[in-house]
Amino acid sequence: MLQVAVKDPGREGRYYGERRAVKDMKTDEFVLEVEGLSLLSPEHNLILDNITFSLRAGEKMAVIGPNGSGKTSLLQALIREKRPDSGTILLRGQPLNTRSALDCAREIAFLSQSDIPDFRLSVEEYVSLGRLPYFGQYASSDGAHIVAQVIKDMGLTAYKHRLMGEVSGGQRQRAALGRALAQSPSILLLDEPTNHLDPPGRTALLSLVKSKNIAVIAVLHDLTAAEAFADRILVLNEGKQVSDDIPESSLQNQVIFPVFGMHSFRVAHPHEGKMLRVFEVPSGS
Numbered sequence: 001m002l003q004v005a006v007k008d009p010g011r012e013g014r015y016y017g018e019r020r021a022v023k024d025m026k027t028d029e030f031v032l033e034v035e036g037l038s039l040l041s042p043e044h045n046l047i048l049d050n051i052t053f054s055l056r057a058g059e060k061m062a063v064i065g066p067n068g069s070g071k072t073s074l075l076q077a078l079i080r081e082k083r084p085d086s087g088t089i090l091l092r093g094q095p096l097n098t099r100s101a102l103d104c105a106r107e108i109a110f111l112s113q114s115d116i117p118d119f120r121l122s123v124e125e126y127v128s129l130g131r132l133p134y135f136g137q138y139a140s141s142d143g144a145h146i147v148a149q150v151i152k153d154m155g156l157t158a159y160k161h162r163l164m165g166e167v168s169g170g171q172r173q174r175a176a177l178g179r180a181l182a183q184s185p186s187i188l189l190l191d192e193p194t195n196h197l198d199p200p201g202r203t204a205l206l207s208l209v210k211s212k213n214i215a216v217i218a219v220l221h222d223l224t225a226a227e228a229f230a231d232r233i234l235v236l237n238e239g240k241q242v243s244d245d246i247p248e249s250s251l252q253n254q255v256i257f258p259v260f261g262m263h264s265f266r267v268a269h270p271h272e273g274k275m276l277r278v279f280e281v282p283s284g285s
């Protein structure tokens with residue numbers, strides 16, 4: 001199996017240049033700081049082991065790792081669905097567990113893999129649920145404006161009056177992301193946000209999320225998509241943090257092969273000379 005990502009020539013130096021350019025677009029403020037986070041299962045098995053990273057305002061981070069490596073558990077700890085056994089999580093410099101649930105809902109939106117919407121709601125009503133943390137705080141016309149913009153961004157205008165039970169899996173997934181964006185979060189947590197989407201739909205959705213001035217942590221199985229999307233990639237394996245670095249470093253073969261058992265390398269495009277990243281599962285494995 002091959003996954004190919006198109007990249008310009010220019011090699012390593014370019015990535016450090018990119019990193020600077022990305023940083024310039026962001027503030028230096030950390031919206032999230034995770035330090036020494038460990039999590040045990042109810043049977044006392046280690047699910048996450050000493051995870052440490054920080055996220056700047058507007059920064060995009062992908063989390064990759066094999067099945068069962070702890071990716072979803074990390075997101076669940078960040079929304080307080082799982083309680084860490086050790087370590088700290090700071091949201092804008094304050095311990096996450098000291099912030100009220102409402103306060104957190106105004107800062108962090110989560111798009112889960114297993115979200116089952118109420119199929120009796122229209123797409124528009126479902127997206128509007130994202131405004132709940134602000135109920136009573138703003139004029140409803142402000143909320144309606146935000147919801148209308150999100151529905152437009154998500155390409156859902158033609159379906160907005162359809163029931164959630166009467167749209168396709170991909171449209172439902174876009175509505176779910178719309179609901180999360182309607183929450184106006186400063187941090188967006190996405191757990192496999194593209195698994196129901198066709199290839200152009202995946203690219204479009206991740207490009208849209210990337211264009212938003214929101215810090216994002218996205219769990220992605222598609223390493224090519226992760227490279228195109230992220231400023232940084234956190235690699236997990238068996239609950240341990242293997243890498244937290246720019247995509248070029250996190251996706252190098254030394255990191256990828258021990259974790260996924262597949263090779264990661266670069267080849268030149270046969271016609272255009274661009275560098276392509278290739279992931280190859282060795283035959284027979």
Ligand SMILES: Nc1ncnc2c1ncn2[C@@H]1O[C@H](COP(=O)(O)OP(=O)(O)OP(=O)(O)O)[C@@H](O)[C@H]1O
Pocket residue numbers: 041042043047065066067068069070071072073074
């Ligand atoms: N509530 C729980 N009780 C017991 N074990 C759990 C629980 N939640 C997660 N685990 C275990 O923790 C490990 C990490 O699970 P998690 O869902 O975070 O992995 P993941 O990387 O998101 O996997 P996938 O790619 O398959 O979605 C797995 O071994 C899983 O079985």
